[in-house]
Amino acid sequence: MRFVLNKAVNISNMNAGIIIIGDEILIGQVVDINSSWISREMNKIGFRTETVITVGDDGKSISDAIDRCLEVADVVFMTGGLGPTKDDITKKVICEKFGTELVLDEKVLANVAEMLGRRGIAMTENNRGQALVPATATVINNAVGTAPGIMMEVSNIPHSVPFVSTSSTGGINSHPEPVEGSIPQKLLFSMPGVPFEMHYLMEREIIPLIKKHYNLKPVFHKTLLLTGIAESILAEKISDWEDSLAKNVRLAYLPAYSSIRLRLSVYQPDDTTESYINAKVEELKKIVPENIIAYEDIKLEELVGKLLKDRHCTVATAESCTGGKVASLITSVSGSSEYYKGSVVSYCNEVKADVLGVSRADLEKYGAVSSTVAEQMASGVRRLLKTDYAVATTGIAGPTGGSDEKPVGTVWIAVATPTKVVSRKYVFGKDRAINIERFAASALSMLIVEMEKEC
Amino acid sequence: MRFVLNKAVNISNMNAGIIIIGDEILIGQVVDINSSWISREMNKIGFRTETVITVGDDGKSISDAIDRCLEVADVVFMTGGLGPTKDDITKKVICEKFGTELVLDEKVLANVAEMLGRRGIAMTENNRGQALVPATATVINNAVGTAPGIMMEVSNIPHSVPFVSTSSTGGINSHPEPVEGSIPQKLLFSMPGVPFEMHYLMEREIIPLIKKHYNLKPVFHKTLLLTGIAESILAEKISDWEDSLAKNVRLAYLPAYSSIRLRLSVYQPDDTTESYINAKVEELKKIVPENIIAYEDIKLEELVGKLLKDRHCTVATAESCTGGKVASLITSVSGSSEYYKGSVVSYCNEVKADVLGVSRADLEKYGAVSSTVAEQMASGVRRLLKTDYAVATTGIAGPTGGSDEKPVGTVWIAVATPTKVVSRKYVFGKDRAINIERFAASALSMLIVEMEKEC
Numbered sequence: 034m035r036f037v038l039n040k041a042v043n044i045s046n047m048n049a050g051i052i053i054i055g056d057e058i059l060i061g062q063v064v065d066i067n068s069s070w071i072s073r074e075m076n077k078i079g080f081r082t083e084t085v086i087t088v089g090d091d092g093k094s095i096s097d098a099i100d101r102c103l104e105v106a107d108v109v110f111m112t113g114g115l116g117p118t119k120d121d122i123t124k125k126v127i128c129e130k131f132g133t134e135l136v137l138d139e140k141v142l143a144n145v146a147e148m149l150g151r152r153g154i155a156m157t158e159n160n161r162g163q164a165l166v167p168a169t170a171t172v173i174n175n176a177v178g179t180a181p182g183i184m185m186e187v188s189n190i191p192h193s194v195p196f197v198s199t200s201s202t203g204g205i206n207s208h209p210e211p212v213e214g215s216i217p218q219k220l221l222f223s224m225p226g227v228p229f230e231m232h233y234l235m236e237r238e239i240i241p242l243i244k245k246h247y248n249l250k251p252v253f254h255k256t257l258l259l260t261g262i263a264e265s266i267l268a269e270k271i272s273d274w275e276d277s278l279a280k281n282v283r284l285a286y287l288p289a290y291s292s293i294r295l296r297l298s299v300y301q302p303d304d305t306t307e308s309y310i311n312a313k314v315e316e317l318k319k320i321v322p323e324n325i326i327a328y329e330d331i332k333l334e335e336l337v338g339k340l341l342k343d344r345h346c347t348v349a350t351a352e353s354c355t356g357g358k359v360a361s362l363i364t365s366v367s368g369s370s371e372y373y374k375g376s377v378v379s380y381c382n383e384v385k386a387d388v389l390g391v392s393r394a395d396l397e398k399y400g401a402v403s404s405t406v407a408e409q410m411a412s413g414v415r416r417l418l419k420t421d422y423a424v425a426t427t428g429i430a431g432p433t434g435g436s437d438e439k440p441v442g443t444v445w446i447a448v449a450t451p452t453k454v455v456s457r458k459y460v461f462g463k464d465r466a467i468n469i470e471r472f473a474a475s476a477l478s479m480l481i482v483e484m485e486k487e488c
Numbered sequence: 489m490r491f492v493l494n495k496a497v498n499i500s501n502m503n504a505g506i507i508i509i510g511d512e513i514l515i516g517q518v519v520d521i522n523s524s525w526i527s528r529e530m531n532k533i534g535f536r537t538e539t540v541i542t543v544g545d546d547g548k549s550i551s552d553a554i555d556r557c558l559e560v561a562d563v564v565f566m567t568g569g570l571g572p573t574k575d576d577i578t579k580k581v582i583c584e585k586f587g588t589e590l591v592l593d594e595k596v597l598a599n600v601a602e603m604l605g606r607r608g609i610a611m612t613e614n615n616r617g618q619a620l621v622p623a624t625a626t627v628i629n630n631a632v633g634t635a636p637g638i639m640m641e642v643s644n645i646p647h648s649v650p651f652v653s654t655s656s657t658g659g660i661n662s663h664p665e666p667v668e669g670s671i672p673q674k675l676l677f678s679m680p681g682v683p684f685e686m687h688y689l690m691e692r693e694i695i696p697l698i699k700k701h702y703n704l705k706p707v708f709h710k711t712l713l714l715t716g717i718a719e720s721i722l723a724e725k726i727s728d729w730e731d732s733l734a735k736n737v738r739l740a741y742l743p744a745y746s747s748i749r750l751r752l753s754v755y756q757p758d759d760t761t762e763s764y765i766n767a768k769v770e771e772l773k774k775i776v777p778e779n780i781i782a783y784e785d786i787k788l789e790e791l792v793g794k795l796l797k798d799r800h801c802t803v804a805t806a807e808s809c810t811g812g813k814v815a816s817l818i819t820s821v822s823g824s825s826e827y828y829k830g831s832v833v834s835y836c837n838e839v840k841a842d843v844l845g846v847s848r849a850d851l852e853k854y855g856a857v858s859s860t861v862a863e864q865m866a867s868g869v870r871r872l873l874k875t876d877y878a879v880a881t882t883g884i885a886g887p888t889g890g891s892d893e894k895p896v897g898t899v900w901i902a903v904a905t906p907t908k909v910v911s912r913k914y915v916f917g918k919d920r921a922i923n924i925e926r927f928a929a930s931a932l933s934m935l936i937v938e939m940e941k942e943c
Contacts, residue, residue, distance in 0.1 A: 053540075059536065062528070073518035085513075105549075108788070285515070357819060357833065364835060388830075457910045
């Protein structure tokens with residue numbers, strides 16, 4: 034082992050650097066969603082992402098980006114450039130950079146063979162190449178794909194530029210200098226760019242490894258889920274409460290479609306932390322009593338499932354403008370078949386009438402985007418699929434189909450419960466994809482609120 | 489001054505650099521969509537984005553990022569860090585870096601006053617600050633927001649690091665060295681981070697300005713969509729063809745679930761480019777005749793729509809394991825109501841039997857995940873929703889529910905056409921979310937292949 038662990042690691046100065054590799058990102062064909070995911074997850078364990086650098090499938094650019102990140106970060110994550118095709122050169126760069134060579138890893142090869150075998154695909158020379166890893170790397174097994182993760186422990190950093198910056202604006206906010214005589218041991222991870230594979234490696238292997246390596250104290254987080262309030266209004270309402278928080282508490286607003294998560298983080302927690310935070314949450318409940326729908330970091334679709342399981346109830350959906358998005362969110366949760374029976378996506382009036390039993394006269398009279406039709410869709414699917422609850426959406430996602438009276442972004446959402454049917458109108462923006470997301474999230478929020486009222 | 493304008497600008501070497509500024513991006517709260525948009529637009533006019541660097545609202549980081557980008561790019565775009573709040577310091581950094589100072593621009597001030605006036609908001613000291621611009625900058629008026637765009641013409645670059653890189657991996661793919669004695673003139677743009685405002689400034693002002701400044705030729709791209717072949721097998725099959733491509737052609741593999749895009753790019757197109765690329769595409773057709781499903785950059789769900797519109801046909805979906813994902817993909821396409829009538833998401837056997845008319849005896853005999861049930865689901869929804877085509881999925885997304893005979897990752901997909909019903913089994917991996925994506929993409933691919941066979 035070439036390194037000595039720097040024991041005096043100060044958690045608040047732990048930085049991450051991220052390198053996103055891929056020509057497809059630099060020509061704008063694919064949007065990078067990996068860096069925000071990594072930043073969010075690392076933030077939870079006390080790391081601040083210092084920089085994200087996106088480069089092409091090009092050796093010098095990758096090499097330079099590694100240098101830049103090692104200058105400012107303790108842990109560097111690279112995604113992409115590990116696939117079986119010729120343009121994937123990350124591993125070669127790592128070898129050149131850290132003076133090692135590619136060797137065949139039998140365990141990785143067996144994994145590649147198994148992954149391909151399951152899909153009935155023959156192993157090629159390119160696939161064998163995926164089992165080549167830098168000799169000095171720690172291999173991180175990828176159980177959900179053929180490209181392994183790689184960890185390099187970095188102490189002797191071959192900078193192509195001097196470590197001490199001489200930038201003329203260095204005074205504005207300079208980085209901590211390395212402690213004299215100590216060698217900051219850094220970690221460099223290379224992962225596949227496919228988001229699901231990267232998530233798997235991070236969650237199962239890499240984050241636990243980093244926690245252990247740096248002996249990180251857990252960061253105390255308390256996350257609340259709120260709905261039915263705009264971020265700016267929430268910020269104003271809780272401004273005094275926010276000012277009253279102890280200095281070591283960090284508050285983050287994490288707005289999503291139709292909900293806001295408020296996250297309280299304490300980076301140096303002690304025995305009093307939990308009771309202090311609970312007391313502050315009790316204060317908050319008095320300020321926004323109707324908006325808090327959960328006291329944990331949970332997705333809307335997970336909360337729907339939890340509430341239904343608690344009640345031993347079932348739900349169905351009837352979707353027009355959301356076109357299956359609500360169903361898709363609900364069924365993204367493992368075990369959802371326990372409480373979710375199905376959906377009728379009625380993308381035309383004929384299906385609304387024939388399958389869901391919406392009155393043709395009402396469709397004619399009020400139009401498909403109306404309170405009446407939304408309520409009949411919810412009741413209709415609840416009856417057809419024999420469930421306790423149902424939620425229905427009908428609206429105009431855009432970009433066309435709007436009118437003065439019902440502009441693009443208008444949606445009616447109805448919830449049918451064992452005792453009643455309620456509906457509500459929302460008006461959002463002009464972007465189709467964002468509207469579908471907002472409509473679907475609003476449907477889940479409204480279902481949650483109505484379920485919570487029911488008991 | 490170290491540089492003079494290099495008159496012999498070589499278009500193939502025209503590079504862009506992008507700097508995304510904002511703490512909200514580095515904590516993963518907001519996904520950066522500006523860099524992909526800028527890259528796409530710049531690519532169309534012949535620029536290759538060389539790097540994207542994301543940094544926080546921090547002077548030194550911004551300053552360093554400017555240095556890095558000016559090293560490798562001819563034009564540098566910065567978004568963010570121009571708002572009225574205290575953490576927005578981009579303009580200050582520009583002043584320090586380029587030895588100038590902030591001055592009040594009366595035209596910008598008038599614009600800020602007018603923008604605020606329209607929304608009935610009073611002008612604050614912070615808002616007045618938005619009218620301060622670096623004295624040597626060219627101001628780019630923002631008619632849709634309060635923060636102006638700024639252009640700096642950069643000749644004297646105060647590098648904090650030497651311009652000539654000494655990286656050990658420089659041999660892999662080195663950047664063009666500046667021509668001896670000539671000094672490239674570079675442009676630096678700073679824009680607001682709000683996507684809508686940034687698009688406005690780029691489209692109306694900045695892109696026309698760059699085109700004129702560099703007198704540019706467009707880049708030639710040809711994208712092919714393939715299905716039914718693994719990336720590694722494709723790479724092996726077309727390896728000789730790939731080697732035969734002219735030196736100025738770049739080939740990129742862009743794999744997605746159940747499909748791969750192959751993109752050929754020519755950065756110095758001339759009159760012969762199109763016919764040359766078409767001839768190479770004809771050669772490729774002979775190597776993988778059954779796998780190319782489109783000759784343009786199109787998503788599977790868009791291609792489904794295109795084929796249906798061409799045939800004046802309609803489609804419906806019946807989904808079990810994909811839980812609305814296929815419907816959701818199809819309806820993500822604007823105008824899909826022309827050909828998409830709806831879906832029955834049958835997440836339990838009861839709905840498969842009661843709504844779709846699947847035989848209870850067959851459900852019992854073959855199980856829900858079977859060729860028979862998939863085919864009856866497809867026929868059933870085609871009959872129920874009165875469409876020309878239908879596609880059905882039934883499988884085990886996981887993580888639970890698998891058996892030795894039908895492991896997690898197994899899916900039966902059936903397509904019903906006006907003349908027949910066909911089904912096929914696929915086996916993927918263990919991850920629920922990935923399986924759902926793969927199942928849905930495979931359903932779209934199979935629908936496309938069957939539609940293309942039909943005529």
